[in-house]
Amino acid sequence: MRIVIADDSVLLREGLSRLLAEVGHNPVAAVGDGEALVDAVEAHQPDLALIDIRMPPTFTHEGAVAATEVRRRWPAVGILLLSQSIEGRYALELARSHPQRFGYLLKDHILDVSVLADAIATVAGGGTVLDPDVVAQFLGRRSTLERIDALTAREQDVLAAMAEGRSNRAIATRLSLTDKTVETHIGSILTKLDLLPQPDDHRRVLAVRAWLDRTAPGGNDDRRRPPP
Amino acid sequence: MRIVIADDSVLLREGLSRLLAEVGHNPVAAVGDGEALVDAVEAHQPDLALIDIRMPPTFTHEGAVAATEVRRRWPAVGILLLSQSIEGRYALELARSHPQRFGYLLKDHILDVSVLADAIATVAGGGTVLDPDVVAQFLGRRSTLERIDALTAREQDVLAAMAEGRSNRAIATRLSLTDKTVETHIGSILTKLDLLPQPDDHRRVLAVRAWLDRTAPGGNDDRRRPPP
DNA sequence: GCAGGGATCAGGGCTAGCCCGGGGGTTCGA
DNA sequence: TCGAACCCCCGGGCTAGCCCTGATCCCTGC
Numbered sequence: 444m445r446i447v448i449a450d451d452s453v454l455l456r457e458g459l460s461r462l463l464a465e466v467g468h469n470p471v472a473a474v475g476d477g478e479a480l481v482d483a484v485e486a487h488q489p490d491l492a493l494i495d496i497r498m499p500p501t502f503t504h505e506g507a508v509a510a511t512e513v514r515r516r517w518p519a520v521g522i523l524l525l526s527q528s529i530e531g532r533y534a535l536e537l538a539r540s541h542p543q544r545f546g547y548l549l550k551d552h553i554l555d556v557s558v559l560a561d562a563i564a565t566v567a568g569g570g571t572v573l574d575p576d577v578v579a580q581f582l583g584r585r586s587t588l589e590r591i592d593a594l595t596a597r598e599q600d601v602l603a604a605m606a607e608g609r610s611n612r613a614i615a616t617r618l619s620l621t622d623k624t625v626e627t628h629i630g631s632i633l634t635k636l637d638l639l640p641q642p643d644d645h646r647r648v649l650a651v652r653a654w655l656d657r658t659a660p661g662g663n664d665d666r667r668r669p670p671p
Numbered sequence: 672m673r674i675v676i677a678d679d680s681v682l683l684r685e686g687l688s689r690l691l692a693e694v695g696h697n698p699v700a701a702v703g704d705g706e707a708l709v710d711a712v713e714a715h716q717p718d719l720a721l722i723d724i725r726m727p728p729t730f731t732h733e734g735a736v737a738a739t740e741v742r743r744r745w746p747a748v749g750i751l752l753l754s755q756s757i758e759g760r761y762a763l764e765l766a767r768s769h770p771q772r773f774g775y776l777l778k779d780h781i782l783d784v785s786v787l788a789d790a791i792a793t794v795a796g797g798g799t800v801l802d803p804d805v806v807a808q809f810l811g812r813r814s815t816l817e818r819i820d821a822l823t824a825r826e827q828d829v830l831a832a833m834a835e836g837r838s839n840r841a842i843a844t845r846l847s848l849t850d851k852t853v854e855t856h857i858g859s860i861l862t863k864l865d866l867l868p869q870p871d872d873h874r875r876v877l878a879v880r881a882w883l884d885r886t887a888p889g890g891n892d893d894r895r896r897p898p899p
Numbered sequence: 900g901c902a903g904g905g906a907t908c909a910g911g912g913c914t915a916g917c918c919c920g921g922g923g924g925t926t927c928g929a
Numbered sequence: 930t931c932g933a934a935c936c937c938c939c940g941g942g943c944t945a946g947c948c949c950t951g952a953t954c955c956c957t958g959c
Contacts, residue, residue, distance in 0.1 A: 478743065508736055515706065595935065605873070608880055611916065613871035624937050626917065633917090640917090643841035645833070645945090647916085651876050652836055655883065823905065839946065850946095852907050858948065868947090873915090875946085 444567055447487055448473040449480040449506060450495040450525075459493065466560050477509030484513050484520060491521035491544075491567050496534055507534040514541050521566040525550050535580075538573065546572035587653050590636050598635070601628040605647065606654040672795055675715055676701040677708040677734060678723035678753075687721065694788050705737030712741050712748060719749035719772075719795050724762055735762040742769050749794040753778050763808075766801060774800035815881050818864050826863070829856040833875065834882040 446468050450456040453475070460470040472483040476498045484492055492513055496506040510522050514537065523546040524534055534547055546566040552574055553559050562572040594602065597618075604614040611625045618625075629647075633639075636653055638646045674696050678684040681703070688698040700711040704726045712720055720741055724734040738750050742765065751774040752762055762775055774794040780802055781787050790800040822830065825846075832842040843853045857875075861867075864881055866874045 597936065605876065606880075608873050608877035610869075610871055610873045616871075620936095621938060622916090623939060627937080629916085630918065641838075643838055643844075645836050645838045645875070647873070648833065648876060648879050649836035651879065652834075652883075655880075825906070848906095849908060851909060854947065855907075857946085861947090 444468045444491060444563070445471050445487060445489040446563070447471060447480065447483045447489045447492045448494075449475070449477070449483075449492065449498065449509070451475045451498045452495075455495070462556055462559075463493075463563075466556060468563070477505040477512075480506075480509045481512050481516075484517055488517070489520060491523060491563060493523050493525065493563075496524055496526040507537065510534075511537055514545075518544075520544070521563075522546070523548065523562060523566050523572070525553075527551065535577075538571070538577075542571045543569055544571075547574060547577050548572065549574045549576060552576070587636075588657055591653060591657050594632060594635055598628050598632050601625060602632050602650060602654050605629070605632075606651045672696045672719060672791070673699050673715060673717040674791070675699060675708065675711045675717045675720045676722075677703070677705070677711075677720065677726065677737065679703045679726045680723075683723070690784055690787075691721075691791075694784060696791070705733040705740075708734075708737045709740055709744075712745055716745070717748060719751060719791060721751050721753065721791075724752055724754040735765065738762075739765055742773075748772070749791075750774070751776065751790060751794050751800070753781075755779065763805075766799070766805075770799045772797055772799075775802060775805050776800065777802045777804060780804070815864075816885055819881060819885050822860060822863055826856050826860050829853060830860050830878060830882050833857070833860075834879045 444467075446463055448456045448459050448463075448470055450459065450473075456473040456475070460473045463470045471487040471489055474480050474483050480492065480494065483489075492510070494506045494510050494513075496510075498505040498509075506526075507524065510524060513520055514522060518541075521544040522537070524537075525548055526534075527550055538545055538547060544566055546562050548559070548562055565572050591599070591602075600618060601614055604617060609617070611622055611629070614620075615622050615625045629650075632650055633646050636650055638644070638649050640646070672695075674691055676684045676687050676691075676698055678687065678701075684701040684703070688701045691698050699715040699717055702708050702711050708720065708722065708726075711717075720738070722734045722738050722741075724738075726733040726737075734754075735752065738752060741748055742750055746769075749772040750765070752765075753776055754762075755778055766773060766775055772794055774790050776787070776790055793800050819827070819830075828846060829842055832845060837845070839850055839853045839857070842848075843850050846853075857878075860878055861874050864878055866872070866877050868874070
């Protein structure tokens with residue numbers, strides 16, 4: 444099977460190249476960033492692209508973004524994403540919208556080369572391979588979104604202000620309420636987000652994280668609702 | 672001047688189209704997502720692309736990502752980004768790395784069409800136009816990174832745990848410290864991040880935001896340092 | 900040897916934030 | 930008409946978190 448490898452780490456992509464050759468695959472190119480990945484797929488028309496999500500220039504999502512481009516232009520090319528830990532929106536969106544010939548594994552969970560070889564075979568055969576932790580995170584995020592959607596408009600106003608790092612008093616001033624009312628809304632927010640009192644949790648921070656994470660990646664402000 | 676417009680809102684892109692025509696420009700295409708933007712630039716070879724950062728499918732950064740693609744493939748095409756509020760890493764990275772023929776305006780700050788027309792003229796002429804708030808945010812983010820880099824390793828451990836929503840007690844347990852020591856570290860963190868007591872601020876949340884924002888967009892874990 | 904930085908810990912005080920119980924008003928659908 | 934949902938507000942109690950002061954120890958560089 445013809446495979447293109449994209450990973451900014453020279454050692455890793457060259458190592459993977461040799462590893463795949465040992466198990467009978469044909470690594471036709473090994474590149475270090477998203478643009479080069481797209482160029483290599485165009486040049487070599489591989490069966491599958493093995494892609495690290497984080498690549499230059501920002502080392503955040505270039506791999507996943509390039510993977511989206513590869514899927515758009517060459518739908519028959521299998522895509523197998525790799526990362527150190529679970530990454531945000533783009534990769535999960537690609538999994539949701541184009542699950543065929545798609546895989547997402549965590550590097551630390553690939554304990555021997557057979558795991559990788561099996562995943563490659565499955566993806567190239569048209570199937571989907573997702574690390575269990577990736578699935579769990581995906582479901583968890585869906586659940587967080589649903590919970591935030593279940594907040595009332597006022598509660599979302601309060602939570603948005605909390606997420607800006609405003610104190611209760613500042614929130615009250617901004618929304619023309621008393622401190623007491625803000626406390627009441629915050630209590631409802633924590634309950635609806637299922638953030639019950641736990642000695643190990645800082646629940647306000649967790650609520651703020653939920654709000655910020657609903658727009659990952661890069662959410663600094665309100666997410667626009669998709670048109671109906 | 673030939674202009675391509677990209678905004679998912681039909682009303683806005685059609686309105687912009689007419690507005691630009693009134694002031695003497697030639698809007699050659701008006702599209703609703705990043706892919707269509709790239710296709711339109713390819714088809715029409717405009718002088719400038721006017722791009723809303725948030726477009727489908729995730730309504731987060733597709734505009735900025737597509738803008739990066741446009742800049743890569745057609746460096747002579749001016750790029751003018753628009754958004755409701757300041758967006759994260761991609762747009763600012765594009766401004767930093769390719770400032771010529773580039774602009775970034777906040778929609779709410781365009782108080783009349785002459786502001787837009789002036790920006791278009793400047794960008795098409797090879798210059799750079801940045802909303803002052805955008806500049807301030809960019810500088811603020813640089814400053815935040817520097818401050819976080821100035822924390823000791825231990826302080827960064829504590830801040831990372833805070834950002835996970837852990838309570839002081841849980842942080843102490845995890846790092847084998849007493850509550851008192853965690854409090855001391857948090858005090859140092861707040862001081863070094865210049866988060867002085869203010870009645871309107873929830874300083875712990877602001878410190879957590881600083882930590883999370885250092886890896887924007889999509890930072891769920893450690894940022895990888897770019898190779899030297 | 901000494902100063903500075905980092906790490907750890909303690910006693911004690913204060914308060915913003917959380918929460919319990921309670922209350923009132925408006926709107927909408929069954 | 931009534932109940933549910935939403936919004937707003939109060940009195941009162943409790944505590945996690947913050948901060949002041951102070952202390953000790955270790956390491957490094959001058």
